[in-house]
Amino acid sequence: MAHTSLTSLLDGLAKQDPRAIGRAISIVEDNGPEADAILLSLDRDLVKNTTVLGITGPPGAGKSTLTSQIISTCRSRGERVGIIAIDPTSPLSGGAILGDRIRMMRHSLDRDVIVRSMATRGRLGGLCGAAGAAVRIMAGAGCQRIIIETVGVGQSEMDIIRLADITALVMAPGLGDDIQAMKAGLLEVADLLVINKADMAGAETLFMDMEAVAHERADKSNRPIAVCRTVASEGKGVEELLAEIAALENQHRASGEHDRRRSRSYDLEVLDWAMEMMRPHILQKIQKDSGERWGDPKLQAANILKQMKVDHDKIS
């Protein structure tokens, strides 16, 4: 059927065909045999010039609704947009329900909006790499702006958010201590704070709390961070938020911060792929070892790595 051969897939990608884009992302995510050829075929300038926005925050804060509004605004400016919406995989079954699209369905017939849902798949490594590859494929397919949406809880999701050029942390009143618990993580890496559902009771208190956080951040890094108010369901405050984001983008591109972040996320993705590729080999060595399982695990790990180096030196 369609795109069974690599040439027709690459051809479809070049023509920005939705089926080819969807297929390509799956192949890379599933580590299929054609993955390398797909990634090699992408236009590097397109990848370089795209802007990646991270939208993160606790469940129920309104991330998907806000994302949908951002898409509308970007589309009215004629930009082609890609969205990677990440949801957690069930640790019990390995399955996932990916429901972020529900809030974005009004864009589903727009050929210039590409939405892709991705499950965390409980990977220790690889997720960051898979999301990074999806960003590249979308950029290569002409998306000038790419949005990564994720809850941002846990290390691998935190890493994904670091793939973004700019990260906005979305919060809403009434979510309670979740926000307190985030203080050590997302509040430290976010470039902007967004109080969504700003028309709801408690929004003002949250705003004042976040202003305090923004000031703390400003004191430490000499970079005052913005706190924006939005009512995403009505589209209120979205223009202002995008203006803040654009200002930050320009500032980062001018100061070299943009390039620094890109190289940092590049390193992170390379590390992630390397770990993912090493994992099965190491696991095999561990399982093959017939020795008793009561020695110190740390010392055993060092032994295995030493042995792998010896093996490697013998080959090369």
Place this chain on the structure above:
Amino acid sequence: MSNTTYRVLIGKPGLDGHDRGAKFIARALRDNGFEVIYTGIRRSPEEIAAAAVQEDVAAVGLSSLSGAHIRLFPAVVECLRKAGAGDIPVIGGGVIPDEDITLLKEKGVEAIFTPGTPVDQIIAAFTAACSKHHETRNA
């Protein structure tokens, strides 16, 4: 070491807002290791097909409890075909009379399940459809 996680889309075409069945199936599929893209209620066949293409699913599941299945299920099959994704199988479920089942299958719907079907049977149908789809697309 490629992965074989099955991705499926569950959607409700048309004006019928009774989504209990669709959500039940979505959860059952998740509990059996599927990645389920859930599009929610009141979607047009075009929207469902476009989402299925972007998400690159191996099967589409549709639910209808309002009697509109005769028009809507084949419409999704047709929209998928127009989007160059006629190879993605469509499975339907809902309050569907026996005489309609034959007709729907003739129009390209892979399988139809009615109320009372054991959930394992539905999961098995999705597994078979996805497995077949993965085989043909990788061939």
